[in-house]
Amino acid sequence: MRASESFLRRRALWGSFAGGCLLIAAASSVFVTLGIVYVLVTESMGFFAQIALLDFLTDTQWTPVFENAHFGVMTLVSATVTVAGIALAVSIPAGLALAIYLSEYARREVRETVKPCLELLEGVPTVVYGYFTLLFFTPLLQTFIPGLEGFNMLGPGMVMGIMILPYTASVSEDAMRAVPSGLREAGYALGYSRFRVAMRVVVPAAFSGITAAFILGMSRAVGETMVVAIAAGQNPNFSFNPTEGAATITAYIVQMAMGDLPHDSIAYQSVFAAGIVLFVITLTFNLIGFFLRRRFKEVY
Amino acid sequence: MTQKSFHDQHVTQLSPKTEPTPNTQRESLAAEVRKLSFWYGETQALKEITLSIAYRKVTALIGPSGCGKSTLLRSFNRMHDLYAGNRYSGEICLFPENHNLIDLDPFMVRLRIGMVFQKPNPFPKSIFENVAAGLRIQGVQNKKLLSDRVEQALRDAALWEEVKDRLSQSAYGLSGGQQQRLCIARALAPQPEILLLDEPTSALDPIATAKVEDLITEIRHRFTVIIVTHNMQQAARISDFTAYMHLGKLIEFAPTGELFTTPQETLTRDYITGRFG
Numbered sequence: 001m002r003a004s005e006s007f008l009r010r011r012a013l014w015g016s017f018a019g020g021c022l023l024i025a026a027a028s029s030v031f032v033t034l035g036i037v038y039v040l041v042t043e044s045m046g047f048f049a050q051i052a053l054l055d056f057l058t059d060t061q062w063t064p065v066f067e068n069a070h071f072g073v074m075t076l077v078s079a080t081v082t083v084a085g086i087a088l089a090v091s092i093p094a095g096l097a098l099a100i101y102l103s104e105y106a107r108r109e110v111r112e113t114v115k116p117c118l119e120l121l122e123g124v125p126t127v128v129y130g131y132f133t134l135l136f137f138t139p140l141l142q143t144f145i146p147g148l149e150g151f152n153m154l155g156p157g158m159v160m161g162i163m164i165l166p167y168t169a170s171v172s173e174d175a176m177r178a179v180p181s182g183l184r185e186a187g188y189a190l191g192y193s194r195f196r197v198a199m200r201v202v203v204p205a206a207f208s209g210i211t212a213a214f215i216l217g218m219s220r221a222v223g224e225t226m227v228v229a230i231a232a233g234q235n236p237n238f239s240f241n242p243t244e245g246a247a248t249i250t251a252y253i254v255q256m257a258m259g260d261l262p263h264d265s266i267a268y269q270s271v272f273a274a275g276i277v278l279f280v281i282t283l284t285f286n287l288i289g290f291f292l293r294r295r296f297k298e299v300y
Numbered sequence: 301m302t303q304k305s306f307h308d309q310h311v312t313q314l315s316p317k318t319e320p321t322p323n324t325q326r327e328s329l330a331a332e333v334r335k336l337s338f339w340y341g342e343t344q345a346l347k348e349i350t351l352s353i354a355y356r357k358v359t360a361l362i363g364p365s366g367c368g369k370s371t372l373l374r375s376f377n378r379m380h381d382l383y384a385g386n387r388y389s390g391e392i393c394l395f396p397e398n399h400n401l402i403d404l405d406p407f408m409v410r411l412r413i414g415m416v417f418q419k420p421n422p423f424p425k426s427i428f429e430n431v432a433a434g435l436r437i438q439g440v441q442n443k444k445l446l447s448d449r450v451e452q453a454l455r456d457a458a459l460w461e462e463v464k465d466r467l468s469q470s471a472y473g474l475s476g477g478q479q480q481r482l483c484i485a486r487a488l489a490p491q492p493e494i495l496l497l498d499e500p501t502s503a504l505d506p507i508a509t510a511k512v513e514d515l516i517t518e519i520r521h522r523f524t525v526i527i528v529t530h531n532m533q534q535a536a537r538i539s540d541f542t543a544y545m546h547l548g549k550l551i552e553f554a555p556t557g558e559l560f561t562t563p564q565e566t567l568t569r570d571y572i573t574g575r576f577g
Contacts, residue, residue: 107384180421182417182419182421183421183423183424184382185379185382185417185421186417186421186422186423186483186486187423187433188379188382188410189377189379189410189414189415189417189487190410190411190414190433190434190437190486190487190490191407191408191410191411191434191437191438191490192407192410192437193407196437200423200433201423204423204424204425205423205424207424
């Protein structure tokens with residue numbers, strides 16, 4: 001009797017200890033996020049004390065270190081959105097096609113060779129992608145597109161579309177393969193072709209996983225720094241024209257970080273204001289993804 | 301003429317089959333299996349099966365696990381062709397054209413032969429779209445015709461009254477038994493020449509099972525049905541003919557009443573009296 005009581009007590013103690021450890025681990029991610037938000041907000045307070053929010057959002061020039069400084073963040077947002085948009089325009093069709101091929105068409109040996117290669121793309125340092133774009137891909141594009149500037153948004157956007165394939169293709173392929181084979185057989189039993197099974201059965205059933213994959217890729221594209229800093233130029237330019245060069249939010253932040261700015265200057269504080277905008281953009285996409293997933297929730 | 305009207309005509313040509321026609325107007329056989337053997341890779345799962353499938357009757361395939369009853373069923377719509385390394389020999393002739401299903405294109409075969417699986421497997425779509433799926437691939441585009449045929453199929457599957465007010469809702473909101481009847485409606489909508497049922501009630505509770513059995517009894521005069529079941533009482537209740545299989549061979553095939561009351565083979569007798577299986 002006694003032995004079993006102490007056993008139960010010890011077990012309960014262990015249980016609460018283990019539970020506590022797991023809680024701390026889980027809470028740390030929340031605290032890190034909150035910490036980031038706190039730093040971003042407090043550091044940019046000084047900035048917004050001097051610059052009106054309306055000017056920040058509507059001005060179309062971004063010249064923080066000029067005598068007559070302008071802080072129109074839309075200048076940086078336009079480049080960020082353009083580059084990320086091009087990346088997605090490349091990555092969504094390419095990623096979906098690749099995922100459908102790997103999951104529905106490829107033989108097992110092919111899949112097991114191609115998938116690790118695809119995931120290797122993730123291991124390439126982004127600075128390599130940056131110089132690849134600047135020195136190889138942009139000159140290549142210039143032979144097709146006259147008037148393409150040396151620094152432009154098209155090249156980095158397209159390369160980034162390839163760069164995020166490990167997220168978009170590989171994660172969506174996982175989601176498609178998780179679709180139960182019974183659903184596929186139901187499609188075939190109605191006389192569906194392989195392609196129709198893929199498009200009408202597998203893709204809708206895996207929709208939430210596919211959305212997650214593309215949101216992940218999108219966040220990555222918006223936050224990517226090296227490729228754009230190297231190949232899209234560092235000149236703030238309010239433009240959605242992909243043949244022009246323009247600094248994205250991340251490119252601006254890294255440029256300022258490399259410079260030598262006094263900590264209380266408004267140019268320094270503008271880094272945090274730009275950071276908040278980046279944070280809000282990524283958060284918005286994650287929320288869109290969340291609602292899309294809920295809307296098209298799959299239940300097997 | 302537009303493509304739409306062509307397809308609509310095509311469908312109306314098919315539809316007389318759905319009207320009850322006296323058996324005298326056509327062959328009394330829907331299909332005949334002739335010396336059918338089947339291999340999963342190196343393993344032979346069916347050994348020279350010869351079997352007649354009566355037109356607009358229910359034929360049950362029974363036997364212990366691994367006897368090849370599902371393998372035989374899935375040969376009728378060539379489901380085995382989806383997986384590499386499978387091989388057939390012999391014939392499954394579909395009447396009245398006398399087409400050998402084993403020689404036809406598997407996708408064409410599946411347009412003519414419907415199937416319902418062990419586990420309910422509705423598509424992640426609305427109830428309506430699930431039933432319409434097979435019609436759309438057959439080229440039915442006319443909205444009115446589509447909704448008429450969806451309603452008819454849902455009535456045939458004894459599901460219409462339960463879902464008529466929520467056709468646009470997700471099929472996943474239905475209970476397991478309702479989902480299975482939805483799958484039956486989906487298979488019935490294109491008016492298949494043969495309906496294959498692969499243990500359709502094995503995942504259902506007794507009440508849902510009874511509903512499925514009732515609907516099979518209701519549609520038996522309009523559809524040729526082949527059902528695999530591990531439940532002998534079910535075979536006895538709903539089928540007109542029963543085939544008993546053992547280790548890939550057809551042991552005995554007879555009208556259901558005869559097979560269950562006066563089995564000719566020892567193996568059959570042992571199985572139906574519960575001595576093994």
